[in-house]
Amino acid sequence: MTETMPLLDVRDLTVEFATRRGVVKAIEHVDISVGKGETLAIVGESGSGKSVTSFAVMRILDRAGRIAQGAIQFTSIDVATASEDEMRDLRGREISMIFQNPRAALNPIRKVGRQIEDVLLEHVQAEPGNVKEKAIEILRKVRIARPEERYHAYPFELSGGMCQRIVIALALACRPQLLIADEPTTGLDVTTQKTVMELIVELTREQGMSTILITHDLGLAATYCSRVVVMEKGRVVETAKSDTIFKAPSHAYTRKLMRATPRPGVTLRDLLPEGEATPVLAPQPVDTTTPFLVVENLVKEYPRQGVTKTMAQFFKREPATDSQAFRAVDGISFSLARGSSLGLVGESGCGKSTTSMMINRLTDTTSGSIMFDGEDIAEIPAKQFAKLPLRRRIQMVFQDPTDSLNPRFTAARAIADPILRLGDLDGKDAVRARCEELARLVGLPLEFLDRFPHQLSGGQKARVGIARAIALNPELVILDEPTAALDVSVQAVVLNLLQDLKAALGMSYLFVSHDLEVVRLLCDHVIVMRNGRIVEEGATSRVLNAPEAEYTRELLSAIPHPPV
């Protein structure tokens, strides 16, 4: 043999799942190899089989799944046929894994230090006498400040980024040869994502480990990996070096993914597959001179919750003082013109969602005013607002397209819901006709109107959510991360749809997002928030191309970009 043997060699792998509708092949004929010290990315959208591939490598597939065909060779071990005891030795010591959603990946009722000790003791990397010191040493290695103290922490006492460091500590505790990171930073803020990824890269390089990074984010794959495998519907469609694959993608699917990724220097229409873009609609003429929504000095405080407060209220003791209350939104002011779109960006906990909930009148304000078309709606209690005619004029598209639909309502019933509650249409036929009109407007095929949410794809559910929001011809639509749960190619379509609807119907958007690239494409103005305050605001092109605030620069530089 002239070629050095790869650390992991997956050949012709097919994994099947037994389901109620018969056997489903999750991945078919997958070939992947990882050399010693190499970093490989597996990129694909949901359902592409990238996670199943990694579970098969560790043989931790669900009960219903099985390796139907193919070989997985790790060093000299044949994973597909090894005994369960051999596999257990391998897991955690030779191959380990970092999961998505770090908080859920940790045992919620066991001290994080003890969880690391469990792994160390299992693989005889420490004696009961020195295991605590070793665990603390590992915590220090993943840059956890005050590791002696954090050893005793429970996962719920730590932030998301901190939890991910613990998961990394668990994975690297026994110095494995191969690390599989399955969407390790999905759900984390961009700045946290950057520090976590840099930590992984540094630690794996230090120990000469190989890494497989599973991600949907092309930018992340390009920034941190040397080779990229693109998967689509359970098959590998392209494998290439990361510096060439993005410049010269050879497979049509890779090209489509590349195009759909929001990045500087493109327009919304550029995200769509070649030849599918329709001409840009001219916006409806609206009066843009008078401000339409004026928010002034908006404050939201949350008192400390819990038994203490209940008791205090019960015995009529003095109410919680101001110093005890938490200010989620700390005096922000801005205005929005008719027909324009404003992006509200920031990291988790910055108060952007609270702000949108107050403007949407789902949450009461602590102080400040919200002038909507000349009327201060901040004074109307959130409980009463739903009954007022004003409710028709402000509508919302929610973050999770699945969770925001009633699972027992058909798409038509979901869209009709606001019409039946607030609308003035009479008769079943009129409502149905309006639903069909809305479905056409959002590009939802009419035959899907009688389906239930679980029978619709993510993009279709997003369309139902949008159709519901625009059913009453609102003037202001608040969009809370409407595409965060969608694949990039679907996101591209939905963003274009939102853009077209705005132009056609003359609506205004308040767009809440953590994704600066999406805001860049959709919004005219942007507000960057941090700790409940506005850090920077202005025209999107100005703020994102020539940021003035240090924090905005930090956010922008943390976004990984595929090389163009």
Add this chain to the structure above:
Amino acid sequence: MLTMILKRLLLAIPSLIGVVIVTFLLTRALPGDPAAYFAGPAADKAAIEQIRVKLGFDKPLIVQFFDYVGDLARGDLGNSLTTGQPVAAEIRARLPASAELTLLGLIVSVLIAVPLGIMAATRPGSWIDHFCRVLTTAGVSLPVFFTGLILVYVFYYQLGWSPAPLGRIDVFATTPPSVTGFYLIDSIIARDFGMFRASFNQLILPAMTLAIFSLAPIARMTRASMLAVLSSDFVRTARASGLKPSTVIVTYAFRNAMLPVVTTLGMVFSFLLGANVLVEKVFAWPGIGSFAVEALISSDFAPVQGFVLTMAVMYVALNLLIDVFYGIIDPRVRMEG
């Protein structure tokens, strides 16, 4: 932790006040005239009226209520009309009998149901899963007097292994000096192991009867909650870290799955404590359930009030105990305190 317990105790006060009011009103609303019952079938109107005045029933309801509350404050639950004995003394004597029976039944039930539930959850669809389903369904669908009678028939009449089902201890034996009121514990304190054997033999059949009945909720809850936890992300992490299946199942899955099981346990215990009248009847057990039912039938309101109040206090105490236990298992609950 201590502050949490104190706070929970404080929060229990309003519910106890509510219970006092409701039981008082309920017993007054019961059909039947206690004065007429007490006077006997031969009594004339004047005699009944005399008794009514003696019992204080002629006073307005509100005055009666404050009399009752005043007595309560002195620890006086009133006297039983049928036996003439103070209710407090009666309950003190009978509660340990019921509690001992229910506790042992529950312990036996947990020892069988929890391992069964875990095994069923780790091997869904296997023979043990089906066995668990059949056993629990059978246990919950057979009425307790039926299982009780079957057990008596087999183990006393046919096999002769257990003594006659006639109360807590052989009629000719003396009871152990009362410390806790639980014969098993009292006999150990008195170092009388013959007595321990004797009372255990009396206890085991009724306890088994209760155990068979209460298997179902505990086993099913253990299974369901284990299944949910076993498919969670952190169990996958534990498996991916190569931990032993026993560590994964016990340390990672079971401790998390225990939370709903503990809640179920509390509910089953409080339910059984009062509701095992039938078992007490079958085994001539001098418990609190049969006492309350007899009092209810004879419109004897004081024991009924005493019983409901005792149950309410027990229930509050039990809930507190569960909360404390929850806090021990789950650090997140501790934080809220």
